Amino acid sequence: MKNMSMRDALRAALHEEMLRDETVFVMGEEVGRWQGTHRVTRGLYDEFGARRVRDTPISEMAIAGAAVGAAMAGLRPVAELMTINFAFLSLDAMVNHAAKIHYMFNGQFKVPLVYRAATGWGNQATATHSHSPEPIFAHFPGMFLGVPSNAYDAKGMLKTAIRDDNPVLFTEVIALYPKPSPIPDEEYLIPIGQGDIKRPGTDVTIVTYGRGVEWSLDAAGILAKEGVEAEVVDVRWLRPLDLPLILSSFKKTNRCVVVEESLPMYSFGSEIAAQLQEAAFDYMDAPIKRVHAMDLPLPYARTIELMALPNAQKVVDAVREVL
Amino acid sequence: MKNMSMRDALRAALHEEMLRDETVFVMGEEVGRWQGTHRVTRGLYDEFGARRVRDTPISEMAIAGAAVGAAMAGLRPVAELMTINFAFLSLDAMVNHAAKIHYMFNGQFKVPLVYRAATGWGNQATATHSHSPEPIFAHFPGMFLGVPSNAYDAKGMLKTAIRDDNPVLFTEVIALYPKPSPIPDEEYLIPIGQGDIKRPGTDVTIVTYGRGVEWSLDAAGILAKEGVEAEVVDVRWLRPLDLPLILSSFKKTNRCVVVEESLPMYSFGSEIAAQLQEAAFDYMDAPIKRVHAMDLPLPYARTIELMALPNAQKVVDAVREVL
Amino acid sequence: MATKTETLSKETLLTWYEEMVLIRKFEEMCRYLYFDEPDKKRRITGVYLHLASGHEAVHLGAVKALTADDHVITAYRDHGIGLARGVRADLLMAEMMGKRTGVSGGKGGSMHLAWRPVNFWGGYAIVGGHLPLATGIALKVRYMNEPNAVLCFLGDGASNNGYFHEALNMAAVWDLPVVWLVENNLVGMGTRIEDSTGQPELVKRAIAYGIKEGPRVDGQDVIKVYEAVKEALDHARAHGPVLMEALTYRFEGHGVSDKQFDARDDLKHELEQWRTRDPLVVFKALLDKRYKDLDDDYARIEADTDKTVQDAVEFAVNSPEPGYEDLIANVYVDSDLVHGDPLKL
Amino acid sequence: MATKTETLSKETLLTWYEEMVLIRKFEEMCRYLYFDEPDKKRRITGVYLHLASGHEAVHLGAVKALTADDHVITAYRDHGIGLARGVRADLLMAEMMGKRTGVSGGKGGSMHLAWRPVNFWGGYAIVGGHLPLATGIALKVRYMNEPNAVLCFLGDGASNNGYFHEALNMAAVWDLPVVWLVENNLVGMGTRIEDSTGQPELVKRAIAYGIKEGPRVDGQDVIKVYEAVKEALDHARAHGPVLMEALTYRFEGHGVSDKQFDARDDLKHELEQWRTRDPLVVFKALLDKRYKDLDDDYARIEADTDKTVQDAVEFAVNSPEPGYEDLIANVYVDSDLVHGDPLKL
Numbered sequence A, B: 001m002k003n004m005s006m007r008d009a010l011r012a013a014l015h016e017e018m019l020r021d022e023t024v025f026v027m028g029e030e031v032g033r034w035q036g037t038h039r040v041t042r043g044l045y046d047e048f049g050a051r052r053v054r055d056t057p058i059s060e061m062a063i064a065g066a067a068v069g070a071a072m073a074g075l076r077p078v079a080e081l082m083t084i085n086f087a088f089l090s091l092d093a094m095v096n097h098a099a100k101i102h103y104m105f106n107g108q109f110k111v112p113l114v115y116r117a118a119t120g121w122g123n124q125a126t127a128t129h130s131h132s133p134e135p136i137f138a139h140f141p142g143m144f145l146g147v148p149s150n151a152y153d154a155k156g157m158l159k160t161a162i163r164d165d166n167p168v169l170f171t172e173v174i175a176l177y178p179k180p181s182p183i184p185d186e187e188y189l190i191p192i193g194q195g196d197i198k199r200p201g202t203d204v205t206i207v208t209y210g211r212g213v214e215w216s217l218d219a220a221g222i223l224a225k226e227g228v229e230a231e232v233v234d235v236r237w238l239r240p241l242d243l244p245l246i247l248s249s250f251k252k253t254n255r256c257v258v259v260e261e262s263l264p265m266y267s268f269g270s271e272i273a274a275q276l277q278e279a280a281f282d283y284m285d286a287p288i289k290r291v292h293a294m295d296l297p298l299p300y301a302r303t304i305e306l307m308a309l310p311n312a313q314k315v316v317d318a319v320r321e322v323l
Numbered sequence C, D: 001m002a003t004k005t006e007t008l009s010k011e012t013l014l015t016w017y018e019e020m021v022l023i024r025k026f027e028e029m030c031r032y033l034y035f036d037e038p039d040k041k042r043r044i045t046g047v048y049l050h051l052a053s054g055h056e057a058v059h060l061g062a063v064k065a066l067t068a069d070d071h072v073i074t075a076y077r078d079h080g081i082g083l084a085r086g087v088r089a090d091l092l093m094a095e096m097m098g099k100r101t102g103v104s105g106g107k108g109g110s111m112h113l114a115w116r117p118v119n120f121w122g123g124y125a126i127v128g129g130h131l132p133l134a135t136g137i138a139l140k141v142r143y144m145n146e147p148n149a150v151l152c153f154l155g156d157g158a159s160n161n162g163y164f165h166e167a168l169n170m171a172a173v174w175d176l177p178v179v180w181l182v183e184n185n186l187v188g189m190g191t192r193i194e195d196s197t198g199q200p201e202l203v204k205r206a207i208a209y210g211i212k213e214g215p216r217v218d219g220q221d222v223i224k225v226y227e228a229v230k231e232a233l234d235h236a237r238a239h240g241p242v243l244m245e246a247l248t249y250r251f252e253g254h255g256v257s258d259k260q261f262d263a264r265d266d267l268k269h270e271l272e273q274w275r276t277r278d279p280l281v282v283f284k285a286l287l288d289k290r291y292k293d294l295d296d297d298y299a300r301i302e303a304d305t306d307k308t309v310q311d312a313v314e315f316a317v318n319s320p321e322p323g324y325e326d327l328i329a330n331v332y333v334d335s336d337l338v339h340g341d342p343l344k345l
């Protein structure tokens, strides 16, 4: 057991899987000689060389599409899109090809690939570089989508994503890269689609993922001082969604707040609220509240940027409203 | 007053606006000499010539981006993306530029453009050509999104979209192109963001848009024979959403079914259900049900394709569940 | 070096001719089944059906240049390529009819034919979208140090899409064994090549990627296509990508809803001109020049291909439709690594 | 035809020199305010800040070739281009600090500078994303039959993105007045040009669009850049697009988080080589060769530019921060055509 940052845990996952299976390789902008924009791939180029750690041109459509071809042909690409903002340019290759080829050709081909992309907003990255748009990618069937909230989960989830025969989009919250958790020395995998209770509680269910987990745990801490025990459910995967876990928590607490880093409309909070009111109508003691970023592009200036973003206090306020 | 197909009504809208304002022009694949893939632009090239009806290469990124530049510079492009399936390639230009430039540069530039794209699935168009992904585009603030459900709305909505100084994504359901409605001889505009009650009723609210309106009206007809009066709310615009209209209907009926042509997850039904349970919790007599396509890529074979799609009967069944 | 015509035996050439006839008949049967078949149960339905009559020499000549372990991928105008690669006509026709026995189980349709056993990686319907897939398949070849090459067909119109640029550049940077073969039929839907690009001589674009500028070959002459593609494949194996063109013409509209030839006199005239260079006519002329007394062969070929197409239709008509279990199959690969059922419907 | 150097007066050249010094000092001040400023309230913060020290001759020379009614657009390495175009240093510095008085109201930041009054259409941060915008602006020029041209800066790395291909091809088909000027600094982030493209001589890509292949000009020499861009703009006005390069080098890392020059000895060496061709050194040598006794001018320029930068900093520091009303302003253009409030927050 040792403490590792999420960045190091992700690198360890890549490293282990590359050692384990020669068909696993990394590709993307700056992943090699430059050691990775967010340094997740640091050292891999030096260890594995240019064959297995492949720098690409600035070509998001081709990165996403070439990964599909390579995967169909039998390799296991881990293709980095640097940040999810640039993955908008990859949407077609992801949705029309990665996610559909297995189905469309009736199982003749598998597409065992992982797309990795840094996600999240904050730090004045400005409108074009401030997205956490997981829900729009998870809208489409055929590709899984995972977002770890800590180093431990990150390692187990990424290893599973690499080994699974389905395409997976894996987004990594930039703000969480430096944060450490204890990582066992033994290998472990975290199943795709399995959520996790990050804090047990009885009075309210907070459903969240990624960076929202941090805000929610902080909020739960504040609430605990007022005698309110919040249960924090980290879905970990937006597709498939661990609805049974969310439901069982909600049926116990009868109150729910959904917390996400992203925009409000047609989003994560929308889906969770819709699912719960439909599947557990008789258990609802209050409306389900949603905490999210404001419905606008993010500005550069730090002060107003912070106003637009969710935080622990906003979660606390929302919980108070549903109690 | 005369009967016009939605196709002709859209063409009339383009024609009138082009006559009215010389800065309005049409661009896109096959819009000119070929007369438009779905024949919406038929005749415009012959009347207005190559300056104002501009055929483009197969370049969806550049079509979307060039329209932004032209709009910033003072023109009013109506840029056709042929079908919404190909607009996945335009997502970056739409979200990062069309929708954000006004904000990001603090109002220095306006982006008065309309993106038109045919939408919807059915008729064995297969997985890559069968999308109705409006919710993922409407997820992002800064650009409006309209989807008419009939010829009358189509004309008034498109004219407004062209005249408005904000960017608008306008999707047109292919299956509705041939369907006629009576169109007044006088000019009319339909405000952006204004929904419409397509059928008044007292027992249940059906919230829908685009092709869902047809299924919902058919369902309402069937239900009426059983003595159930369904109110059909056509939101017409996914952004901005006419929440007051939906709410006032729901507060009257206390029951709701949301009907969409699209996929279920992180989608239109999600958002409507989430909004209603939050804003009208005390008015909910039953869970809100969602009718949508099945959560999978669409297959080619007609029989199974139909199984995957929503229809009037599925709406009827959902309504019965909430009564 | 290119295999010279002389090394192709009479037998081989006649087999090719037969295959080319089969492709044409297959396309004509598709058109018939879509437009003219009175019996609803025997029809091809839907909105997308792109016939390749006129392109046969490109399809056959290029595919014949491949070894069994080489790879081929294309866009939606894919029937002839599948047949040339040896996919059974009946399995293809069943796919046209959306039957469970079709190559893609009735789920792909005309635009999404593929057959894994012969390395036919499929037809793709997003213009340009299959180009990076070709790059990826070629990457696997290099990664595994295999001796094979990838042949990627694309249209003239597709060469203006961002995918083209990124996929060709990436393949160039990685020095991958791909032949990019533009089926230049002068038009994308209704847009003429002069209106879709500032550089209608598309092979010139090779220089933008520092790759080999291949020839602009006569796409109506199967032998010329074969030789040029074979040479290009050899180059690709040894030295990396080649961009080449086959100049051809489609004898039908873009797709089944296209009435351009009915509507435009200038195109009708152009079509007539090109029909004089019908790939079947050109091929037959070559055979007749080289060999005597082929009439019996032609008669046999006519009968055999008729029968193959007819049998394919009967097979397709009599095949079962897919059912609910097919609808929900293969959305995801079954996996122990997934918690619960990812397909909760 | 290009304006010859001789026609540029001493006064003009000294003004340019002063502007170039200002640009350099502005960049150095930005670096200082980001890394070294002890007073938190005076700092530039955030994650993105891309300095262009080393590129000054490209920025200044190219922008000076524009008429007042011409248009200019670029990527995120945009400070120098704004200054060259005459945007006030204090408004730019205020934007760096996210102040309400900044050119973009503090909402755009370093990567999204723009100033409408001088047709500076902005900095853009999605690589390649501004290229079709340039096409669109040029389309407006042609549509309105205006005599102007568009100058679009882009990086060597950007030329491998799909946007490049589509935007250049579309501008070629429509024969639009655009000069595509690649600031070829040999690298995109950490990827060397030889590793990002099969064709490192980027002007050769002009042939892919049938447009004019412009020169690969010495990007450290402001006069050479000026003349070459002026000639290119004239060509663009009359005959359509030009693709040209300016060969240059950045003296800082890609952005503020980049430590490549600290980490790599070979790059440190390369940097030293290029520093001998610092655009300021090259320009000063030219001035000294041509004119005598400029010491007073240099002293005045030094003092004036110092003061301009210092004033800009004070202006920025003392400017108000944007508030909630700014946060929610300009998401949408106010419109009578919209029902209700589109910004229900």
Ligand SMILES: Cc1ncc(C[n+]2csc(CCOP(=O)(O)OP(=O)(O)O)c2C)c(N)n1
Residues within 6 Å of the ligand: B029, B058, B060, B082, B086, B089, C077, C125, C126, C127, C128, C154, C155, C156, C157, C158, C159, C183, C185, C187, C188, C189, C254
């Ligand atoms: C990305 C994308 N844009 C547009 C279309 C619509 N479309 C289908 S085929 C086609 C023309 C393609 O022309 P070309 O590449 O020359 O191939 P050809 O049909 O001539 O064989 C177009 C525009 C599409 N399928 N995908």
Ligand SMILES: Cc1ncc(C[n+]2csc(CCOP(=O)(O)OP(=O)(O)O)c2C)c(N)n1
Residues within 6 Å of the ligand: A029, A058, A060, A082, A086, A089, D077, D125, D126, D127, D128, D154, D155, D156, D157, D158, D159, D183, D185, D187, D188, D189, D254
């Ligand atoms: C579409 C997209 N992909 C990736 C990035 C990340 N990125 C920012 S700058 C850059 C390098 C650009 O290099 P170049 O075009 O040569 O410009 P330079 O920085 O050298 O001026 C990259 C990859 C981005 N901003 N946008």
Ligand SMILES: [Mg+2]
Residues within 6 Å of the ligand: C155, C156, C157, C183, C184, C185, C186, C187, C188, C189
């Ligand atoms: Mg073509």
Ligand SMILES: [Mg+2]
Residues within 6 Å of the ligand: D155, D156, D157, D183, D184, D185, D186, D187, D188, D189
């Ligand atoms: Mg560069």
